[in-house]
Amino acid sequence: MQPRKNVLLAPVTVTPTKPLTPSHLKGLLWTDVMFRATAPLAAVTYRYSHTTYHVTEQTVGFWEYLDRTRGETDYGQLSEEEIGDLYVAYRSEDRPQDAAVLRPYRDAVEHGGWVHPASERMLRLWAGHYERLGMHDPGLREHQPPGLGLEEMLERLAAVGLLLDQRHCGGPVYLDLTRYGMPLRRIVTSDGRPNYLACALRELMPLVPWYDEVVLLYDRELDSDYQLLNRVLARLGPTVRRVPIGRVPIDGRITSARHGGWHGHTAGALLDAAAEAVGDGDGDGDGDGGGTDALRLGMRLYFIATLGPGQSQSFRHDLLRNCLSVAARLLRRAADEGPAAGAADLPGALDRHRRGHTYVDPYRLASSLLGRGRPAPDPALLSAVFL
Amino acid sequence: MTSPVTATSSPTRLPARSARPAALAAPAPPAAPAASLSSAVLLKSAADRVRSARPELADRLDLSSTQALRAVRDGFHGSRGVEADEVLAVVVIGRLDLPRWVKETCAFALSLAPAAREAWRRSFTRTVYLAGNPANLRGRFAFDHVACDDSAAWAAPAPGSATATLRRLLKAFEASHELTALPAVDVTVPGRPGGRRPVHRDLYVATAKVTVTDALVHVNHLLAEAVLDGLIGPGDRLTLRFVPRLTGLGAPLAMLRVDTDVHRPDELQAYAGLTTEV
Structure with missing residues (x-):
């Protein structure tokens, strides 16, 4: 038996300054399925450090803006959308920020792991979304400085x-x-x-020499930068795989969250609507069982298998609801019919969705659950990867 | 300033000082006004440069005032890319050491063939400044001149298409620091002296409110056009002298680089000046 390979998953992070949108959810679910599906086959690390990226302009700039314009505010009471509205206001401010005014914020991040309470609040809300979606929390609120x-x-x-x-x-x-x-x-x-x-x-230069394969997941718009990153990291030893993930247009348009336009499509709003659709009124995964599982599987079927790696399809509530229904049916069949013959070989089942690389392709794996005439999904697979 | 494209206005060879009474004037101060950089002198310098580059247009252009000159310059900018004979040189800068860059700039200009010199002058010695490491680029691009320490490299004047790939790969050179006044430093122009004996001139460079990028633009035009005019040749010695402003230099100047005043946008200022032989 070959030794297990070391795999590093390094997705681009979402700065905690605005609500999670369908594009963000897609990337996060994609990474989560890749991580959990690869874990039975390889020693896989999911690196997702907000600490590393807090020093970027859009984050420390937003923090400085908040302190300058809002003063003492109890951010712990604000919603994701309310903080997002402040971010949109910040990005529309036509006032360049001098490097000197941002320095105290960068220093605080670098030397003390400090996080502004607005982003702290955002990350706390996101941790709740991760929980409802059954996503692995890679350390959203942990201090994870770059090496x-x-x-x-x-x-x-x-x-x-x-x-x-x-x-x-x-x-x-x-x-x-x-x-x-x-x-x-x-x-x-x-x-x-x-x-x-x-x-x-x-973050990645000191990490990657320890891995056999490094998987970079990112928005398609960042492809030129990730080609550069690929080239630098590959010199340090590992095989580097780039996995660009298309965004999710809203009404045919792909826009950055900085411009707003996400009201009604935030992760919180979609989760509430999905919970209602699957009959898990509060959708909090508190044990009313089937509804939570259907929500988790249905969201993955929609954002991975239905939307696919491209970005040609706009977000559609009806297709998401349809995926939730399909998920509920699949879960019932899995429970009723039990594992099919040979289904107990979870690593074997996952291995089919690797194509010359160590990581498991989320799109191929999620799509394999769909289609007429497919056997009922293996409950062990669902539990390990999709719920 | 981050524009990779230079302004078209200015260095112009000042009127030859052949009427200088030379040694006959002995202990008296120079009879010729050494370098009173009056508005009229600056304007004439700038206008002469346009006449020198485009003599066929000289009679049709209004070069009578700073404003008129600016309009002429804007006109040249506006027509960029339309004229078939428009050329530009490219300089790729890795690590900047100004005295070395001055020396290599002269060597580059001296290396140009007569046709390239003429075309470049007609394009007002237009030069694009790019950030890049010549050592990383030499395998892909055939530069026409490379500094001996790989700190900079030059592509000879040519239509823009000749360097389009290089320009897409690199970024405009940015150097926002104000030029630092260094102690005077001597630079010897490379090459074996040819038809004339080497001479020694001072090169004055203004520093106050002048960024490194702007200084390169000014000095580059001045050096290039001085080489094209034969004022700088192989073996010549140039002493770089840094002053806040070229006001009241007292030195006789053979060529000036003139552009918009850093303080007064409707007036001209001398940014660099090459003296007569010292």
Whole structure:
């Protein structure tokens, strides 16, 4: 028997400044299924550190905005949507923030693991969503600092000729993969602000040498940056897999959450509607059983098997409700018919959905549950991966 | 300033000082106004540059005031890309050391063939400044000149399409620091002296409210056009002198780089000046 491989799942994180939208839910569910389906086959780590990315402009900038414009506010009472509305207001503010005003916030994150109460509140609400969805919590509210400081990371890149540092004359710092024909990419501005790619490098460069396979999951729009990241990380040893995941348009439009437009489509709103549809009135997974399972499976069937990896389909409440009904039927069949012959071989069943890589493909696995004439799903599979 | 494209206004060779009374004037101060950078002098310098680059247009253009000059410049900018003979040089900067960059800029300009020189002058020595590490690019791009320490590399003046791939791969060079006044430093222009004996000139560079990026633009135009005019040749020695502003220099100047005043947008300022032989 071959030794179990070490796999690192490293999805792009969602900054805790706005409500989770269908696009976010899709990425999170996709990663969750990949993680849980790969776990029986490999030693898999799900790295998802908010700490690493708090120092990016959009997060510390939002925090500074809140303190400047709101003063003392009890964020513990605000809803996801109310905090999201403040974020939209922040992003529409036509007022550049000087690097100096953000420095105390970056320092607090770097040196003390501090999180602004608005984002702390957001992460607490998200932990509740994860719970309702049965998703593994990768440490939403834990302090998980990156393994390298900014300067250490830059030094390592410079040592292998992948850095162009022009701070000596007031310029930025670039990730330089031009020798491979890849475009120069700014990662630290001339006044010292790192972007999310710099943060990802701080986090992943020291981690990846320990793994056989690294899986990067990200929005399709970030593909050019992730190609760069892929190239840097692959030099450090592991096989790197890129899994771009298409967003979910709302009424045909793909927009960033910073512009708003998510009212009625937030994770909380969708979970409430789904709970009602499956007859789990409160949807809190408190033991009224079938409803919670149908919600968890149905959401995965919709966001993974139905929407698929692309982004051509707009979000549709009716299709989500349909998936919840299908989920309820599948669960009944699984309970009534029990495991099919040979179904007890969970690793074997999962192994079919790997195509030359170690991780299990969530789309292929989720789609395998659907289709006429399929046997009832193995309860062990459902429990291990989908509920 | 982050624009990779230089302004078209300015360095212009000042009127030749052949009428200088030279040694006859002995202990008296120079009779010629050394370098009183009056508005009229600055305007004439800027206008002469346009006439020199595009003599066929000189009679049709109004170069009589700063405002008129700006309109002419905007006109050239507006027509960019339309004119078939428009060319641009590209300089890729990895690590900037100004004296070395001055030396290599001269070497690059001296290396150009006569046709390239002429086309570049007609395009007002237009140059695009990019951030990049020449060592990482040499395998993919054939530069026309590379600094001996790989700190910078140049692509000769050519239509934009010739360097489009390079320009897509790299980013505009950004250097927002104000230029630091260094102690005076000597630079020897590379190459074996040819038809004339090497000479020594001072190169004055203004620093106050001038970013490193802006200074490169100004000095590049001045050096390039001085080379095209034969004012700078192989073996020449240039002494770089940094001053807040070129006001009241007292040194006779052979060429000026003039652009909009950092304080007064309706007036001109000299950003760099090349003296006569010292």
